[in-house]
Amino acid sequence: MNNFVFHNPTKLVFGKGTVEKIGEYLKKDGIKKVLLLYGGGSIKKNGVYEKVVRSLTEHGIEKVEVSGVRPNPVLSKVHEAIEVARKEQVQAILAVGGGSVVDSAKAVAAGFYYEGDIWDAFIGKYNIKKALPLYAILTMSATGTEMNGNAVVTNEKTGEKFYFGSKYTYPVLSIVDPTTQFSLPKEQVVYGAIDAISHVMEYYFDTVGSSLIDRIDEGIIKTLIETTEIILKEPENYEARTNYCLATTLALNGLTGMGTNGGDWSSHELEHSISALKPEVAHGAGLAIIFPAWLTYVKDKISDKLISFGKHILNLKDEITPERTIKELKNWYSSIGAPISLKEVGIKKDDIDFLVEHATKHAPFGTVISLNKEDIRKIYEIAL
Numbered sequence: 001m002n003n004f005v006f007h008n009p010t011k012l013v014f015g016k017g018t019v020e021k022i023g024e025y026l027k028k029d030g031i032k033k034v035l036l037l038y039g040g041g042s043i044k045k046n047g048v049y050e051k052v053v054r055s056l057t058e059h060g061i062e063k064v065e066v067s068g069v070r071p072n073p074v075l076s077k078v079h080e081a082i083e084v085a086r087k088e089q090v091q092a093i094l095a096v097g098g099g100s101v102v103d104s105a106k107a108v109a110a111g112f113y114y115e116g117d118i119w120d121a122f123i124g125k126y127n128i129k130k131a132l133p134l135y136a137i138l139t140m141s142a143t144g145t146e147m148n149g150n151a152v153v154t155n156e157k158t159g160e161k162f163y164f165g166s167k168y169t170y171p172v173l174s175i176v177d178p179t180t181q182f183s184l185p186k187e188q189v190v191y192g193a194i195d196a197i198s199h200v201m202e203y204y205f206d207t208v209g210s211s212l213i214d215r216i217d218e219g220i221i222k223t224l225i226e227t228t229e230i231i232l233k234e235p236e237n238y239e240a241r242t243n244y245c246l247a248t249t250l251a252l253n254g255l256t257g258m259g260t261n262g263g264d265w266s267s268h269e270l271e272h273s274i275s276a277l278k279p280e281v282a283h284g285a286g287l288a289i290i291f292p293a294w295l296t297y298v299k300d301k302i303s304d305k306l307i308s309f310g311k312h313i314l315n316l317k318d319e320i321t322p323e324r325t326i327k328e329l330k331n332w333y334s335s336i337g338a339p340i341s342l343k344e345v346g347i348k349k350d351d352i353d354f355l356v357e358h359a360t361k362h363a364p365f366g367t368v369i370s371l372n373k374e375d376i377r378k379i380y381e382i383a384l
């Protein structure tokens with residue numbers, strides 16, 4: 001186990017009936033006016049919007065709204081929200097939605113104080129120094145954004161999907177009420193689970209770790225597998241939802257990274273190129289395709305870990321090989337309705353040049369194998 005520092009400043013408020021408490025928390029923190037940021041309208045259909053507005057009103061908190069954040073969120077919406085936040089002189093951002101909304105809110109919170117284009121933070125030209133306080137009500141558990149400082153946004157002018165991570169953009173407080181997620185479409189449950197499983201795998205397959213964190217990793221992934229299968233059959237099973245939601249938060253709030261080299265993250269780098277090319281492909285769907293391809297490419301370096309994964313997570317008995325573990329993982333992804341090849345999402349051989357160029361902008365990356373342009377091409381070819 002490596003030495004490490006763990007510091008997570010986000011207050012997590014978890015469970016049934018917690019959305020209604022937002023006004024109380026904001027008032028306690030002395031916030032009088034917020035920018036309410038949300039997506040395409042799911043919060044109006046499932047009653048979350050109404051609960052939030054009522055709670056804000058009851059506590060005398062003023063709001064201005066920006067809506068229409070789309071999945072795989074875009075920079076122009078971030079710009080629009082920064083302008084509104086400045087014009088209205090809000091004191092905090094309140095993000096209500098999934099990872100796309102919360103990530104956009106982080107960019108807005110940081111962009112509020114930055115005179116240049118906040119895209120600079122995504123391309124390494126600006127190191128965030130200050131941000132408005134961010135409050136989140138998460139309606140889709142997947143990314144872990146509710147308890148980390150990362151944001152992923154697409155610049156639709158350049159076609160680049162990049163991320164930043166900053167200690168200033170951790171939410172001050174995140175509310176996760178699993179009952180708000182009863183309304184999630186099944187495919188979002190599937191993609192959310194695969195995203196969170198991938199976050200844990202990025203650390204699990206790191207070359208440095210510890211037996212304790214490995215056991216925690218295995219517990220999180222097993223929980224996600226079991227609860228996903230239950231939720232797909234019984235969307236309103238509260239016990240399964242709570243376990244699923246908490247597992248996704250713990251997957252990327254720093255816990256699973258303790259004592260590692262920081263994870264590998266190659267599959268995430270490779271996936272962001274897929275959703276940059278095809279914004280309609282959910283991040284979790286892209287990961288279902290690319291992670292097994294990356295595992296196949298690096299399997300000889302992590303064969304013992306792949307065998308452990310097969311044994312402890314997939315419950316395979318006898319003759320466990322790295323190849324079998326990868327095959328069974330793909331089989332499970334397929335069984336819950338995820339795509340496992342680029343072809344299935346309409347990406348053809350001719351598109352590989354775009355994917356390689358986009359991913360190479362950050363290359364070399366990866367700790368198991370440091371991937372260069374040639375490696376990157378080979379992995380996309382495996383994924384075809």
Ligand code: NZQ
Pocket residue numbers: 038039040041042043046069070071072073097098099100101103139140141142143144145148150151152153180181182183184185188192195252268283
């Ligand atoms: O826009 P609305 O109408 O709200 O609909 C959303 C959206 O269409 C819908 N939805 C959310 N909550 C719902 C609901 N529908 C019904 N009931 C509910 N309760 O779900 C759709 C997808 O939402 P989105 O926010 O895009 O999904 P997700 O949470 O998976 O976020 C994905 C984004 O996060 C980035 C991804 O790259 C992608 O851009 N990531 C962020 C990370 C981070 N900040 O740490 C790490 C991840 O690896 C990831 O890269």
Ligand code: ZN
Pocket residue numbers: 143195196198199268283
């Ligand atoms: Zn992810």
